[in-house]
Amino acid sequence: MSLRPTVDFLLNDWLHVESLNQRERFADHSRETFDAVLDTCERIAREKYAPFNRVVDTQEPHFDGEKVILPQATHDAQKAYAESGMLSAAQDYEVGGMQLPYTVEAAANAFFAMASVSIGSGMLTTGNANLLMAHGTDAQKRVFALNEFSGRFSGTMCLSEPQAGSSLSDVATRAVPDGPDFQSDPLGPRYRLKGNKMWISAGEHExxxxxxxxxxxxxPDENGRLVPGTRGISLFIVPKKIVNPAGELTGERNDVALAGLNHKCGWRGTTNTLLNFGEGRFPVKGEAGAVGYLVGQAGKGLHCMFHMMNEARIGVGMAATMLGMAGYHASLDYAKNRPQGRPMGPAGKDPAQPPVRIIEHADVKRMLLAQKAYCEGALALELYCARLVDEQHTADATTADDARLLLEVLTPIAKSWPSEWCLEANSLAIQIHGGYGYTRDFPVEQYWRDNRLNMIHEGTHGIQAMDLLGRKVLMEGGKGLSLLAGRINDTIQRAIHIPEFAAHANALGQALAQVGAATKAAWATGEPTDALANAVPYLQAFGHTVLAWIWLDVALAAHAAAESPARAGRLAAMRFFFHYELPKIGAWLQVVSSRDQTCAALPEEAF
Amino acid sequence: MSLRPTVDFLLNDWLHVESLNQRERFADHSRETFDAVLDTCERIAREKYAPFNRVVDTQEPHFDGEKVILPQATHDAQKAYAESGMLSAAQDYEVGGMQLPYTVEAAANAFFAMASVSIGSGMLTTGNANLLMAHGTDAQKRVFALNEFSGRFSGTMCLSEPQAGSSLSDVATRAVPDGPDFQSDPLGPRYRLKGNKMWISAGEHExxxxxxxxxxxxxPDENGRLVPGTRGISLFIVPKKIVNPAGELTGERNDVALAGLNHKCGWRGTTNTLLNFGEGRFPVKGEAGAVGYLVGQAGKGLHCMFHMMNEARIGVGMAATMLGMAGYHASLDYAKNRPQGRPMGPAGKDPAQPPVRIIEHADVKRMLLAQKAYCEGALALELYCARLVDEQHTADATTADDARLLLEVLTPIAKSWPSEWCLEANSLAIQIHGGYGYTRDFPVEQYWRDNRLNMIHEGTHGIQAMDLLGRKVLMEGGKGLSLLAGRINDTIQRAIHIPEFAAHANALGQALAQVGAATKAAWATGEPTDALANAVPYLQAFGHTVLAWIWLDVALAAHAAAESPARAGRLAAMRFFFHYELPKIGAWLQVVSSRDQTCAALPEEAF
Structure with missing residues (x-):
């Protein structure tokens, strides 16, 4: 079974990605060039990633005192990925890019995430370099970003600290000017950094x-004090090894030391590190302090970083989606081949008959269709968001601004929804395997472990929920929410006249009204403590409503296609979502609308 | 933080377990003797189990070619457990037991499950020996059961085979009479067995x-054919080493060979094995075939085995519950100590203020209260079921029969509900820890991995759901369901006159009516394929309704107690369940009532 027909359907029949070729930036592209990229990525993922997914789980990164050792397969896979040109796929021709729409890039990267999510760290390198292309100086672009695009260097994002995870205002890493000439370094204003950074993925390797x-x-200010809050945060490029303005390694290490590898329950192919900056282990020019170059303006670091973080959030959503998809395909394959039990009813009464394959049992079909509805729905959502990125960058001004605002509202869902429901899909994949599912002889338990990190990666559910209900649905006078409601209503209008979709269109309209009413009710007192006490149930209900919309919209495209098993499957997945999933929003929204304080008001000693 | 106050409250204030002392079997017992048992178990669990929970995860059992090696801690823990007398706690004085009520035994065992679920395999040994006490001959009791109770031998249950997991009718292990004198063996009719058994916990060790x-x-019948279906199944005692009628080892191995250890994602402290019976590796008297002694009547093996399986199902429910509880306590402790972020509203606007502990955030409180509601509710359910076991064994005939029938209905819930919701609790415990939660430096990721096995152990959700909707709610003319409804209505009647409980009592009444209506609607056509297509959503809704009832009943006991933080916590957990959880049943029951065939009707090629 292949993912490709689903990707092709979503890109071509649903999102009409080929129409982007009418824009100047993508004018050289065609269905053929898109297909060629997908073909290449599918092949590399199949040959260099999938066969080694268990290897990277069992041969966890380890530090030999000098170097971090990773399996040879990881080196080979990253080399093949870099050689494919995917690191700079979306970049301009003039810097060696392909000027590929982000929608196609995201779809192509899905194959790697499905084959082995933790081998691939291309997302961080690309995101890092993209940030520098947007906010760096020409020299920073040339020396750092271009060498990342070529695969010569790789990139990380260092936000969290041991005492500051979700709370970036408590960042305590200090950067002080490096000598009187610090302003005149060709690579940017030069500082020395001291501090510890935690949860740094791909933070150390060879x-x-x-x-x-x-x-x-x-x-620090003139008195040596750090400005409290996020206003004081700046962004720095800190290379592991010192680089000269020509982009050559000088042979000197920077003062960045691995303080420890985090040993995780999943996603083990990627190192996850605690890094010490400037502790003096690798002094530069005889002095402790990691050399770093300011990016953009001092004090505006978080703004720049969000450029990368929003991409990373969609990336995490896609990773969660594809882990779910991998489990779906594995359990579908198992269900088609494993004989066990007999059909219900008279046909199953004769134990002398041979057992049937488990895909013939209704409950196994339920678990398969749930996975399909979760994972293919999530993939559609991620690609829809990717399409909005393309709109934001290449459409006319009004369309672009609408896309920007829609993305603001949808990003918390694109991050959180797959991390919750494609994890649930992985659990269903285990369940279909029975006892074999929890053994390490089958791949599904690893998908489940790998996926558990995604509800934490790049902002927990709690953070996403506060972002959605506390900021995104309110921003710009609620315009983002109105835009989304407009898109949902468009879909409803197209569906309501098709008899087999009318009931779903009505159900979606009611869900949208419920979400709207709950949003108002949550904020009725104007008190954040009232509104946000149940922000996560709100996020869950919002997410299910968005997915119901996505499925109805996808189903409209499927409906327009010729009869086929794939069409029947898409329509059934849509019906599953409306029958089994959408009704769940009532329970979530009830506590939001009533501003339920059962949890928030409980004193600590009562737990 | 200790589990003990919760256990004491449930046993004494809620279940009034002391009143059992009025029955002859328990006449020597008192609150003091019960407390002494709990004290001992709490201490052994704290000293011999909890400190080694990570050790048994990392030092997975391995086979050195001759023996299965387990950590020394496992040997020490099992020795301490056996010495406590807990293996025969419920047995008669005359065979060395304590005549302890099962309710107290179950509560005492909870401490071990919470400290290290996978060290403890006492459950299987006790269950095995209990089965023999019920169905074995005097010699079988003396030679096998009593030596299990003393801790000299241990026990397993061997049901599944590689090709027959949930479907026991496909058991293919053959037993043939062992020579012309096979009927006259002092240990019971002697057979030779050949076949493979899969997923055998504690199947090989030293x-x-x-x-x-x-x-x-x-x-086999006279033509050498096996009777198809479950009617042909018999039960045999097959010792790993041959034993003489005096209970002494003869020095000879039986023909039972370890074919492989299953490597699992969790619950690693207990070996999980594939065993080959009778392959000729250890011939007995020069002949291949594992020597086994028939227990009870030929062809009635499954009936005997269910004696053990029902206990095992409550045991699995309790294990799942206590894994959830372990995560709850760990994350509560973390939340009380981890500083991160600032309060919502004006108080949190000043970043110069130090961060608060995360237990002060509403969403963290929500995740803690959810865990408390799931795990303490599940513990109450398991102890309620244990109390029914005591009723069944020691109450007057009518009460005993009611208890038996109620247990039939509640067993699928006692098995399935904690395995789903206390796993969810474990996921919330990880979430509260943020990134630390997915590292192996904190215990919560292991609880979550360990707990994933419980939705499969002793019958999957699918099997439990078919048992509930396909058999238990129908059996004896629906009397079991009526009995349960009667108990629920008793609770509603007691609660409805207390103003703060009235709304909950009404909600529970409505939920019960919805479940009743869905049961009828599911079976309206009389077709199992219609009724059972959504058996799992039915199981989920039924379970949530049962838990709401349990919580309301527990809250009545809490309400009667003096004001205290613990009382406030119990009442809040009840409210949480009614506000956040019970409303979920609508979505589950909708597909049951409409006999939704979206999944069941989808052809295989459409997935």
Whole structure:
């Protein structure tokens, strides 16, 4: 079974990605060039990633005192990925890119995430370099970003600290000017950084010549004090090894030391590190302090970083989606081949008959269709968001601004929804395997472990929920929410006249009204403590409503296609979502609308 | 933080377990003797189990070619457990037991499950020996059961085979009479067994002198054919090492060979094995075939085995519950100590203020209260079921029969509900820890991995759901369901006159009516394929309704107690369940009532 027909259907029949070729930036592209990219990525993922997914789980990264050792397969996979040109797929021709629409890039990357999510760290390198292309100086682009695009260097994002995870205002890494000439360094204003960064993915390895850390830190004021809050945060490029303005390694290490590898329950192919910046282990020019170059303006670091973080959030959503998809395909394959039990009813009464394959049992079909509805729905959502990125960058001004605002509202869903429901899909994949599912002889338990990190990666459910209900649905006078409601109503209008969709269109309209009413009710007192006490149930209901809309919209495209098993499957997945899933929103919204304080009001000693 | 106050409250203030002392069997017991048992178990669990929970995860059982190696801690823990007398706690004084009520035994065992679920395999040994006390001959009791109770031997249950997991009618292990004198063996009719058994927990180790396997197998007819279906199944005692009628090892191995250890994602402290019976690796008297002694009547093996399986199902429910509880306590402790972020509203606007502990955030409180509601509710359910076991064994005939029937209906819930919702609790415990939660430096990711097995152990959700909707709610003219409804209505009647409970009592009444209506609607056509297509959503809704009832009943006991933080916590957990959880049943029951065939009707090629 292949993912490709689903990707092709979503890109071509649903999102009409080929129509982007009418825009100047993508004018050289065609269905053929898109297909060629997908073909290449599908092949590399199949040959260099999938066969080694268990290897990277069992041969966890380890530190030999000098170097972090990763399996050879990881080196080979990253080399093949870099050679494919995917690191700079979306970049301009003039810097060696393909000027590929982000929608196609995201779809192509899905194959790697499905084959082995934790081998691939291309997302961070690309995101890092993209940030520098947007906010860096020409020299920073040339020396750092271009070498990341070529695969010579790799990139990280260093936000969290041991005492500051979700709360970036507590960042305590300090950056002080490096000598009187610090302003005149060709690579940007030069600082020395001291501090500790936690949860740094791909923070140390030997996969590339150098590692380019993008680090949040604070520049102390004249009294040596750090500005409290996020206003004081600046962004720095801190290479693992010192680089000269020609982009060559000088042979000197920067003062960045691995303080420890985090040992995780999943996603083990990627190192996850605690890094010490400037502790003096690798002094530069005889002095402790990691050399870092300011990116953009001092004090505006978080703004720049969000450029990368929003991409990373869609990336995490896609990773969660594809882990779910991998489990769906594995359990579908198992269900088609495993004989066990007999049919219900008279046909099953004769034990002398041979057992049937488990895909013939209704409950196994239920677990398969749930996975399909979760994972293919989530993939559609991620590609829809990717399409909005293309709109934001290449459409006319009004369309672009609408796309920007829609993305603001949808990003918390694109991040959180797959991390919850495609994890549930992985659990169903285990369940279909029975006892075999929890053994390490089958791949599904690893998908489930790998996926558990995604509800935490790049902002927990709690953070996404506060972002959605506390900021996104309110911003710009609620315009983002109105835009989304407009898109949903468009779909409803197209569906309501088709007899087999009318009931679903009505159900979606009611769900949208319920979400709207709950949003108002949550904020009725104007008190954040009232409104946000149940922000996560709100996020869950919002997410299910968005997915119901996505499915109805996808079903409209399927409906227009010729009869086929795939068409029947898409229509059934849509019906599953409306019958089994959408009705769940009532329970979630009830506590939001009543501003339920059962949890928030309970004193600590009562737990 | 200790589990003990919760256990004490449930046993004494809610279940009034002391009143059992009025029955002859328990006449020597008192609150003091019960407390002494709990004290001992709490201490052994704290000293011999909890400190080694990570050790048994990382030092997975391995086979050195001759023996299965387990950590020393496992040997020490099992020795301490056996010495406590807990293996025979419920047995008669005359065979060395304590005549302890099962309710107290179950509560005492909860401490071990919470401290390290996978060290403890006492459940299987006790269950095995209990089965023999009920169905074995005097010699079988003396030679096998009593040596299990003393801890000299341990026990297993061997049902599944590689090709027959949930479908026991496909058992293919054969048992043939062992020579012309096979009927006259002092240990019971002697057979030779050949076949493979899969998923056998504690199937091979060196913890005890001998391992007593209880094995399901079929006796071929005169033409050498096995009777199809479950009617042909018989039960055999197959010791790992041959034992003489005096209970001494003869020095000879039986023909039972370890074919492989299953490597699992969790619950690693207990070996999980594929065993080959009778392959000729250890011939007995020069002949291949594992020597086994028939238990009870030929062809009635499954009936005997269910004696053990129902206990095992409550045991699995309790294990799932206590894994959830362990995560709840760990994350509560973390939340009380981890500073991160600032309060919502004006108080949190000043970033110069130090961060608060995360238990002060509403969403963290929500995740904690959800865990409390799931895990303490599940514990109450398991102890309620244990109390029914005591009623069944020691109450007057009518009460005993009611208890038996109620247990039939509640067992699928006692098994399935904690395995789903206390796993969800474990996921919330990870979430509260943020990134630390998915590292192996904190215990919560292991609880979550360990708990994933419980939705499969002793019958999957699918099997439990078919048992509930396909058999239990129908049996004896629906009397079991009526009895349960009667108990629920009793609670409603007691609660409805208390103003703060009236709304909950009404909600529970409505939920009960919805479940009743859905049961009828599911079976309206009389077709199992219609009724059972959505058996799992039915199981989920039924379970949530049962838990709401349990919580309201527990809250009545809490309400009667003096004001205290613990009382406030119990009442809040009840409210949480009614506000956040019970409303979920609508979505589940909708597909049951409409006999939704979206999944069942989808052809295989459409997935």
């Amino acid at each position: 996969l590339t010549e150098n590692i380019i850390h993008l680090v949040l830190a604070k520049i | 913890l005890t002198e001998n391992i007593i396997h209880l094995v399901l197998a079929k006796i």
